[in-house]
Amino acid sequence: MSPSFPNVPAAQYFVVRLRRAALLVVVAALAAGCAGGPAESGPVTLVFKHAKILGPSDPVPGLLREFEKRHPGVRVQAESLSWNSDDQHQFFVINLEGRGAAFDVMMLDVVWVAEFARAGWLLDLSPWVSRAELAPHFPSTIEPATWNGRVWAMPWLMNVGVLYYRTDLLAKYRLAPPRTWEALVDQVVRVRGAERDPKLDGVVWQGRQYEGLTVNALEAIWANGARVFGADGAVFPEEERAAGGLSFLRALIVSGVSPSWVTAADEELSRRHFGDGRAIFLRNWPYAMALFQAAGSPVRGRVGIAPLPGRVGGAASAASSGGAHLGVNRRTRHPALAAELVRFMAGADAQKAMSVGGALNPTRMALYRDPDVVRVHPDFPVVHDLMLKARPRPVTPAYLMLSTTLQPEFSAALVGVKRPRQAIEHARLRLSYLLEGLR
Amino acid sequence: MTARARGAARAGRVMLMPALTALLVLAAWPALWVLWLSLQRRIPVFGIERFVGPSHYVFLAGDPRFWNALEVTLVFTFVSVALEFLLGLAVALALQGQRRGRRLAVALLLLPWALPSVVTGRTFEWLYHPSAGLLNYVLGGQAINWLGEPALALPALIVADVWRTMPFVALLCYARCLTIPVEIYEAARVDGAGALATVRDVTLPLLRRVLLIALLFRTLDALRAFDLMFVLTGGGPANTTETLTVYAYRSLFQTLQLGFGAAIGVVVGALVMLVAWAYLRAMANEEATA
Structure with missing residues (x-):
């Protein structure tokens, strides 16, 4: 499960499945209709492979019909992949390495863009997409899109690590959301000491051995003022500080500020615990807010969102970004049209429809202050500030090797x-050896 | 040999050809290809493709992650197969002695075996859930970290695996039990054998061969264990549940080090062949003495 497309409750997933089934029927009917028509100058068909869009509704089919209306003679066929990010990666790798051209446009986890570009699987979009066209997107989405000086993809959906807190508990003890992790620990000790509720945990986060752990640990390491790669490519140049970041996470567990089971927790496990009212703080992605504020939620109206804390004497808040980009298969038979579809889907109108209709976070900064969008997502102005400061995970073609x-x-x-x-x-030795082998 | 016998032998060889060809194409060819792949450094993303000889195997010999995965695989296999064996046998004997509700019992027994492994994984994920899981609730509201504690994660996976596959052993044994003639038990009773002696001296010896087959299947499956680890722990915490196949998957499909991943695959294949050979020998001995 990638943090970019968090696991969402099964009921919603089922609704999406139903909609998709209905869509399939429509597509099949359309295909049948085409088959009956003149086959000679058949319409151009673009295939758009994307992850299942989870959430209350899926605006993608409507947007594709709009694209077709603007480009007569073009048909776009959307094909969805499983929501599991490992499965998607495997699907793309097998098909792209096998030189299949069964799809034109693809939705990519942000950490794959450099990898796919390096492998020669992505079409260089530089002829169609200028740097200026990328400027309205959040800075941390542009770095992966423009790996090695060319434009490989356009940012589409965005994610950022945030700190959720219980507004009622903090207000009760006259506390403001903590700016540093040290302050957070103090607040946990104070609130739990006064509440005397053994079922109330301090801060929960994701420590299971998967991509989510990489993200949480990187945030701790960044907050302590360390990097994974130095300017010269050295691994963990600030070794002492990197270790300090991990020591802090370990201390959270040892001191009981975090329950010991965070070492087995993913997004949903930690989200549910906080959502049941059993933790004061939670590190997660913005998707969780809608679930906390849903009817029947035990914490409804009692949750606030704040930047991830920094460290005393370390860096300021350092949240990781995530999300999805749109790229074009280099073996597409319609490069210009495919690039056009990417520009359309990443455009302001389409992203607005995605965030108003679905529960997705756009990558265009202006939308976070757009009145229509803010009406649906009142917390967007706060999220905007967090995304602005977000850091991408290391942009490298060897990202998965690095993370695993x-x-x-x-x-x-x-x-x-x-x-x-x-x-x-140990991480440094192993990584240096692996990266050496790639030269 | 007469001309006729020679003709028959030739006809026999011709008739074997289709089966042999199928075996060659479907089994031998991919195996050889994986072996060839394991002698190369091939990382398509970086355009790397060159012959490196046995260097992946040399690296594995000094790779602590590999040795850890091997140890996890062997511990998992030995403990889970041993438990499945003992429990499966006990359940089969209990079924044999049961008078009423046998069909219901067999149907219930089949359930865990029939479930897709990902469903089993999800079920156990909830059972082991630290704060809302049934297991911790039954234990009186404990907050035991089943899947996140290095000492507990592998045992927790073994329990899930035993729950899932013990019925396989039980059903095979039970089926064999049904074919044991009643007369033998009557004779044992007439000779004054007690219940325990009957099991030890009559039932168990007759079950030996089917038990060996069940063990062979289960051991080979366990050596390739992948799905439970993948769904429940992802190999963690600290790689304490990373088996060889999980390591191979990460190298092959996640990080696309095709040659290196293939080398791990070859080691798993060799391990499986070795164990299968040992079992087959044991079975051959069994036939010779039977």
Whole structure:
């Protein structure tokens, strides 16, 4: 499960499935209609492969019909993949490496863009998309899109790590949302000491050995003023500070500020716990807000959203970004049209429809202040500020190699199997060896 | 050999050809190809494709992650197969002695075996849920970190695996039990054998061969264990549940180091063949003495 497309309750998923089934019927009917017509100058068909759009409704089919209306003779066929990010990656890799051209436009997890570009699977969009056209998108989405100086994809959906807090509990003790992790720990100790509720946990986050752990650990490492790669490509140049970031996460568990099971938690597990009113703070993505504010939620009206804290003597808040980009298969038979579809879907109108109709966060900064959008998502102005400061995970074609190498080391530090210094040292040795082999 | 016998032998070889060809194409060819792949450094994303000989195997010999995965695989296989064996046998004997409701019992027994493994995984994810899980609730509201504690995660996975596959062993044994003639038990009773002696001296020896087959299947499956780890822990915490196949998957499909991943696959294949050979030998001995 990628943090970019969090796991969403099954009921919603089922509704989406139903809609999609209905859509399939329509598509089939259309296809049948075409088959009956003149086959000689058949319309151009673009295939758009994307992850299942989860949420209250799926605006994608409507947008594609709009694109078809603007481009007579063009048909766009949307084909959805499973919501599991590992499955999507596997599908794309097998088909692109097998040189299949069964699809033209694809929705890519932001961490795959550099990888796919390096592999030669993506069409260079530079002839159609200028740097200026990317400028209205959040800065942390542009870096992955323009890996190695060319435009490979356009930003489409965005995510950012945020801190949720219980407004009622903080107000009761006259506390403001913490700016540093040290302050957060103090607040947890104070609130739990006064509440005397053994079922109330402090802060919950994602520590299971998967992509979510990479994100949480990177945020802790960044907050402590360390990087994964130095300017010269050295791995963990600030080794001491990187280890300090992990030590802090371990200390959260040892001191009981976080329950020990965060080492097995993913987004949904931690989201439900906080949503049941059993934690004061939660680190998660913006999607959770709508679920906390839904009718029947035990914490409805009692949840606030704030930047992830920084560290005393470290960096200011350092939240990781996530999300999805749109790219074009290099083997497409209709490069110009496919690029046009990408520009259309990443455009202001389409992104607005995606965020108003669905529960998705656009990558265009202006939409977070658009009155129509803010009416549906009142927390968007706050989210805007957080996204503006978000950092992308390392933009490298070897990202998955990097992440799957770091995960066991980070996990070992969290559960106390290795000392944080040792974990960072082992990660560094292994990564340096792997990256050396790619030269 | 007469001309006729030679003709028959030739006809026999010709008739074997289709089966042999199918085996070659479907089994031998992919195996050889994987072996060839494992001797190369092939990373398509970076356009790397070159012959490196046995260097992946040399690296694996000194790779702590590999040795850890091997250990996890062996511990998982040994403990889960042993438990499945003992429990499955006990359940089969209990079924045999049961007078009423046998069909219902068999149907219930089939249920875990029939469930898709991802469903089993999700079910256990909820059972083991630290704050809302049934298991911790039954234990009196504990907050035991079943899947996130290095010492508990592998045992928790083994329990899930035993729950899922013990019925397989039980049903095979039970089916064999049904074919044991009643007369043998009567003879045992007449000779004054008690219940325990009957099981030890009559039922178990007759079950030996079917038990060996069940063990063979289960051991080979367990050596390739993947789905439960993948769904429940992702190999964590700290790789304490990362089996060889999970490591191979991460190398092959996630990070696209095709040659390196293939080398791990070859090691798993060799391990499986070795164990299968040992079992087949044991079975051959069994036939010789039977």
